Amino acid sequence: MEAGAGDGARALLRILRDLPGGLRAEELLAPHTTFRIGGRAFALYEPPTEDALAEAVVRARSHGFPWRMLGGGSKLLIPDRGFPGLVLSTAGLRSWHEEGEFLRVGAGVPLARVARRGAWALAGIPGTVGGAVAMNAGTRHGSIAEQVVWVQALLPTGRVHTFSPAECGFTYRDSLFRRLRLPVLAVGLRLQPCQDLAPFLRERAKSQPLGLPSAGCVFRNPPDGRSAGWLIDQCGLKGARIGDAVVSEHHANFICNLGHARASDVLELVDRVQDTVVSEFGVWLKLELEVVGE
Structure with missing residues (x-):
């Protein structure tokens, strides 16, 4: 990491040290990605709640530190020099509430779990629900946008807004959340009837x-x-x-x-x-x- 990284890491620790959850300075990011590539961040924070994540973003912004989200670490290439700021892991955001054909999940829920429950078109895609929504992940069988009922995301003001499907700006492998870097906090999904995932997983394993x-x-x-x-x-x-x-x-x-x-x-x-x-x-x-x- 470049000169001054230690000072930056210490400053971030001071800013965030009273927040709940795990906070690590100068964290190597390669193990957190599916590519297994990348240098160190000034700090990596794993908030246990959506409120804690929002507060961390507000504090980083107010002190001029760059920040970014990290879900399952797929579709991501981190530079060898690392990231001179705060990386926010969604690993602790795994709320799950099911009611009939509707599911409310936190951004850190593994996509594989949702696929098993009724988002079968997404079977075999790595990563988390938040990242999948941000990039409108999908296969030839469909994309996550087709099952989204609403998305809760953090606005630049620090306020949480609930977006309807029409407001999400979904396009091929893209969304409003990716374009504007709005952190996805939770997602409402409409589940499809469960199917046998084995054929889909075998298809991906072969290809x-x-x-x-x-x-x-x-x-x-x-x-x-x-x-x-x-x-x-x-x-x-x-x-x-x-x-x-x-x-x-x-x-x-x-x-x-x-x-x-x-x-x-x-x-x-x-x-x-x-x-x-x-x-x-x-x-x-x-x-x-x-x-x-x-």
């Missing part, structure tokens, strides 16, 4: 490189109907490697960490893939992966 750390699909599918993975494959880029970052031989839209990949390796490989695909097909692949700090 994706689940044995190596990755962040899931790196690029969004272009609007012309062709998949990003197909375009990358047609360019002969499967197996392309920089350092320990490699384009998967199993699924070309995955970049995997062979063990010691750095964020800089991944970003250089991303550039190579984008440049090659635009040269061969005239299509610029947009990132589905979120690169922290960009």
Whole structure:
């Protein structure tokens, strides 16, 4: 971490030390991501309640510290230099209330648990409900937006607002919450009749490189109907490697960490893939992966 990190970490501890929950200074973020890549944050805070999370955000903002949310750590690339501010984990926000076909869950509830209960189209997607809503996670069978009844999120003023589906601004792998960096606190979902998830999980296991750390699909599918993975494959880029970052031989839209990949390796490989695909097909692949700090 860069010079001055110790001072920043100590300042954050002073600001947040009276809040409930876990607070750790200079926390290494790589173990908190599915990519297993990334440097240290000034501090990582795990609030036990939505009110505590909101208060932490308000305090960080008022003292000029950057902050960001961290759910299951998928679809995320953290720089090697780390994050010079506060990272808020939603791991403690796991409230669960079920009433008939409706479910109210905290942002930190694992998506796999919700899939088992009635969001079967999302089976096999890693991460948490809050992150899934922010990026409108989905598969070819559907997206989470189709089941959202409401979303509670924190406004820049520090006030909690309940958004209707129409207000959420859902688009392909995006939402208002992602675009405006509004922390998702809780979500209301309409459940579908339960189905056997085994076929969906087998389908994902066959089509994706689940044995190596990755962040899931790196690029969004272009609007012309062709998949990003197909375009990358047609360019002969499967197996392309920089350092320990490699384009998967199993699924070309995955970049995997062979063990010691750095964020800089991944970003250089991303550039190579984008440049090659635009040269061969005239299509610029947009990132589905979120690169922290960009």
